[in-house]
Amino acid sequence: MKKTVLIAGFAVLLLAACDRVADYDYQYTQPPALNDGLETASLESVGMDPGPIREMMDRINGTEMHRIHDILVMKDGRLVFEEYLPGYAFVWSQPGSDGAWMEYSRETDHFMASVSKSVTSVVAGIAVREGLLPDLDRRVLAYYPEYAGILTGAKANIALRHLLTMTSGLDFDENTYPYTDPRNDITQMLTADDPIRFVLAKPLTSAPGERFFYNSGTTNVLAAIVGKAAGMGFLDFANQELFDPLNTQGGVWHALASGDTFASGGLFLRARELAKIGQLYLRGGAWQGKQIVAADWIASSQQERVVPSGYSMAHAYGYLWWIRSFTARGTSHKCFFAAGWGDQYMFIIPDLDMIIVFNCGNYVVNARLSPFDLVERYILAAVR
Numbered sequence: 115m116k117k118t119v120l121i122a123g124f125a126v127l128l129l130a131a132c133d134r135v136a137d138y139d140y141q142y143t144q145p146p147a148l149n150d151g152l153e154t155a156s157l158e159s160v161g162m163d164p165g166p167i168r169e170m171m172d173r174i175n176g177t178e179m180h181r182i183h184d185i186l187v188m189k190d191g192r193l194v195f196e197e198y199l200p201g202y203a204f205v206w207s208q209p210g211s212d213g214a215w216m217e218y219s220r221e222t223d224h225f226m227a228s229v230s231k232s233v234t235s236v237v238a239g240i241a242v243r244e245g246l247l248p249d250l251d252r253r254v255l256a257y258y259p260e261y262a263g264i265l266t267g268a269k270a271n272i273a274l275r276h277l278l279t280m281t282s283g284l285d286f287d288e289n290t291y292p293y294t295d296p297r298n299d300i301t302q303m304l305t306a307d308d309p310i311r312f313v314l315a316k317p318l319t320s321a322p323g324e325r326f327f328y329n330s331g332t333t334n335v336l337a338a339i340v341g342k343a344a345g346m347g348f349l350d351f352a353n354q355e356l357f358d359p360l361n362t363q364g365g366v367w368h369a370l371a372s373g374d375t376f377a378s379g380g381l382f383l384r385a386r387e388l389a390k391i392g393q394l395y396l397r398g399g400a401w402q403g404k405q406i407v408a409a410d411w412i413a414s415s416q417q418e419r420v421v422p423s424g425y426s427m428a429h430a431y432g433y434l435w436w437i438r439s440f441t442a443r444g445t446s447h448k449c450f451f452a453a454g455w456g457d458q459y460m461f462i463i464p465d466l467d468m469i470i471v472f473n474c475g476n477y478v479v480n481a482r483l484s485p486f487d488l489v490e491r492y493i494l495a496a497v498r
Contacts (some may be wrong), residue, residue: 140171145196148220151361151402152393155192162189162496170492171197173483180483181457181475183218184385187391187493188469194385196220201475204456206368209293210477223364223382224473227454230367231333235278235351235434236391238340239399239411244355246343250275254314255478257339264315272314272322277336278433279419283320284313286329292478300379303331303333307448310338326420326431330378333434334370338379348375359406360394362387380455385471392462392469416450427453428485440486442494459485466497 142164145154157164172178181202187195202214204225218224226233241247254272255265265272268283276282293300299316306312313331320327341348349367352375357365364387368380394400395415399407411433418430418437428436428451435450440463451461457474470493472485 138172138175140168140175142167142171142195145193148386150306150363150386151371151390153192155190155194155498157189157194160192161188161498162194162195163498164496166496167493170488173492174199174488177482181479181481182483182485183224183475184222184471185472185488186385186389186469186471188389189497190467191393191397193389196386198222198385204475205475212475218473219294220386221364223366223384224454225456225458226383226388226473227379227456227458228330229388229452229454229458230379231330231434232375232379232452232460233352233356233381233391234333234337234340235382235415236394236407237348237356238278238336239407239415239433240355241340241351242411243399243405243408247274247340250278254339256336257342258310258314261311261314263397264311264445268318268321269314274336274339275331276322277339279431280326280328280332280422280434281323281420282329282332283318283322283324283327284316284329284332285319286313286316286327286331288328288330290333300330303334303370304376309370309372309374310335326422327413328422328425332374333378334374337375341375348377356391356406358400359404360387362390363422380405385473388460389469392460392471395462396464396469434493440490440494442490442497447494451490457481457485461489461493466494468497 121264144156147154170340174182178194182199183201184198198218203216205213207212250370251273255270272282288298288300293301303309303312313335337348341351344351364384366382368376371378375407394406395412398409399405399412405446415433415435417432420431421449422431428438430437437450439446447463447465449461449463451459453459456477457472459472
């Protein structure tokens with residue numbers, strides 16, 4: 115509660131301190147069990163100390179404009195922490211601008227940004243398991259012979275594996291101009307009559323497979339190839355083989371102007387449903403007795419395949435998954451994770467059997483609270 119009367123001296127400091135204690139004395143409650151396939155439990159039952167979690171929430175609640183919208187933690191196969199906070203809505207028509215103030219909840223389809231890329235990798239892995247993509251070294255030209263006129267020289271060597279590892283070598287500028295600027299390559303791809311041609315027509319900055327170059331365009335090429343191989347739209351295949359088996363109730367995946375799925379950044383999903391995908395990856399690709407993704411694809415996805423130079427959040431990159439380590443209680447824990455604009459994250463830490471989801475709204479502002487810091491300082495510190 116803010117005071118409306120000014121009181122001089124020590125009394126002001128004392129009253130302010132009392133207010134902070136009263137306002138930010140977080141009380142933990144176990145997430146509710148719903149009919150969504152997720153088992154819930156208390157922090158204590160999985161060996162986690164509620165103390166650091168309370169400290170984290172008090173710090174978040176005491177930070178003005180923290181822009182954190184939700185945090186979920188799964189441990190040992192059970193959802194043990196789930197909090198939603200109010201914030202500004204994401205405006206699809208004006209990326210980065212603040213929409214209406216809203217209450218985020220477990221029914222909110224949150225903008226996932228480039229977390230969409232990792233979900234696209236999951237869908238590609240399903241296509242591999244079903245024999246639709248039998249060879250990751252097969253060239254893109256084999257799927258798009260009609261683009262032989264632009265896939266010439268070294269560009270003819272671009273293969274599926276390069277699309278999965280951001281090593282196609284194709285130029286793609288999504289950083290020089292904001293997304294609202296028509297010169298941004300993502301904006302141009304969104305509105306192009308033929309977005310696949312737009313991406314593949316870009317010049318090479320390096321030979322395919324030579325180095326990491328972040329390129330949202332090529333994820334959409336990958337998704338289009340999955341759709342071609344499956345004989346249906348990419349999203350139809352994703353619904354049939356991933357979202358429906360996981361019994362997802364929410365979710366929207368935006369399309370490009372051409373009708374192709376905006377696979378690199380158009381996914382909106384509920385936080386619990388994103389956590390289900392993480393749980394799928396911690397359980398060898400199986401969900402409720404059904405094998406959805408092959409276990410060897412999951413292992414391949416988190417292998418360190420290329421160094422993403424210029425990206426301090428990770429030391430390696432797999433198949434559209436980032437890779438880093440967290441340190442807690444003097445022990446290093448390998449983590450592979452999905453990351454998206456605005457601080458959307460799903461961290462998967464296999465040796466702790468843990469999934470941590472963050473959704474935030476830091477689109478055009480610097481984060482006042484870093485999810486990486488919160489994970490290491492509080493969430494992992496709670497693991498006994």
